[in-house]
Amino acid sequence: MLSFPPTLDRLIKLLGRLPGVGRKSATRIALRLIQSTEAECRELARTIVEAREKTGRCSICGGYTEDDPCPICADERRDASLVCVVERPSDVLALERTGRYGGRYHVLDGLLSPLDGIGPDELRIDSLVERAGEENLREVILALNPTAEGEATSLYLAKTLRPMGVRISRLASGLPVGGELDLADELTLGTALEERRDLSA
DSSP states (O other), X not given: OOOOOHHHHHHHXXXXXXXXXXXXXXXXXXXXXXXXXXXXXXXXXXXXXXXHHHOEEOTTTOOEESSSSOHHHHOTTSEEEEEEEESSHHHHHHHHHHTOOOEEXXXXXXXXXXXXXXXXXXXXXXXXXXXXXXXXXSEEEEOOOSSHHHHHHHHHHHHHHGGGTOEEEEOOBTBOTTOOGGGSOHHHHHXXXXXXXXXXX
16 A cells, blocks of 8 residues: 655654644645745744743743733733633633733633543632732633533632622623634624623622
8 A cells, every 4th residue: 555655654643633633634734844945844843843942821821921921911001900711822812802801811721521530620720719819800701612611610710709709700692602712703702702791699
């Protein structure tokens, strides 16, 4: 059976490990890469290594950054009493694209999922509770994906934060059930943010 040379096949397998990249897409990407100039390939390889070395996590919100704290947490014009809780760093970018939010963020690094062994201790919940106490938060917006895990995590966070006297809200409807926050368009996401519902009661 005819197959690709071993080095190219290894490249295809490595690319196929990336999220959302199947065998066909990995093959197309690999073939495009080997048809590129040596300078283009070296620049790509150098940029991957550099991004891996220079990109870290913000010690306050948990988002990706090259500086600590990140530009959002360091921006004194943003409302420090308003924190939007998201599942992953890419959700921060999705909400920022709406241009309708002027507060800060908190990345959980996942959602509660007992079947997968993900409980409160595996997420950045303790640091959120700490922030609620130390930063005198006025409101916490739960901007989690509308999935079973997202709902469970929202309810847990609301129950945990409610005794601290913080207003707790969540994004309004309009986001598809089972959908991904970072895939929603800016208009839908911006409207959901502006019409968020109160969970404090």
